[in-house]
Amino acid sequence: MxxxxxxxxxxAKSYPDLAPICDDxxxxxxxxxxxxxxxxxxVHLLAHxxxxxxxxxxxxxxxxPQEVKDAHPELAAVWKIGQCLWNRDYAGVYTSAQGFEWGPEIADFVAAFIESYRKRIFELLTSAYSTISVADVSHFMGMSEEDAxxxxxxxxWSLDAAAKMLTVTKQKPQTNQKLDASKLQRLTECVFHLEH
Incomplete structure (x- = not known):
């Protein structure tokens, strides 16, 4: 094989490509x-x-096969992360990932997974909250309160240190609309013909 x-x-750290490569x-x-x-x-499981x-x-x-599951603790450790994801155990994802001694061939992949997961959770928090406690952000992000x-x-985001609350700053969506004069001209002609 x-x-x-x-x-x-x-x-190459092409982690998004690994699942389809492994599947095929x-x-x-x-x-x-x-x-x-x-x-x-x-690797295949972590890729998904x-x-x-x-x-x-x-x-x-x-x-x-069960004998493979039993013989490879690293595989069981990846599955533990998957179970935490499935059960929405946010803190458990970080604990499971950081609580295992990963082999050199997968350690960077696990670190990249954690960073990607943390960014995804941060985006969800940004879209779901206008204010949130420091303790909750710490829990969801798998970090100490200071690091979170x-x-x-x-x-x-901005911090109200006295209340230990964070105020979320929503990211403004980027729009890259370019005005194409030819499209505008065709639209104008179309509307003109419809009106007359």
């Missing part, structure tokens, strides 16, 4: 009837979690 494309994506390669291997003893299940594709992650977990406050303030 040739895992060079998987290893190349890991080396796994299907090829399975269709040829080849043994999947050396399959990088932990990275994309927040929990249904595919659960399906993959169910297809992993610094992260929020660096991203434009």
């Amino acid at each position: 040739d895992l060079s494309t998987v290893n190349a994506a890991l080396a 390669l796994f299907l090829q291997v399975a269709s040829q009837g080849a043994a999947t003893d050396g399959w990088p299940y932990a 979690l990275y994309l927040n594709d929990l249904n595919s992650a659960r399906f993959l977990w169910k297809t992993v 406050t610094n992260y929020a303030v660096q991203n434009g």
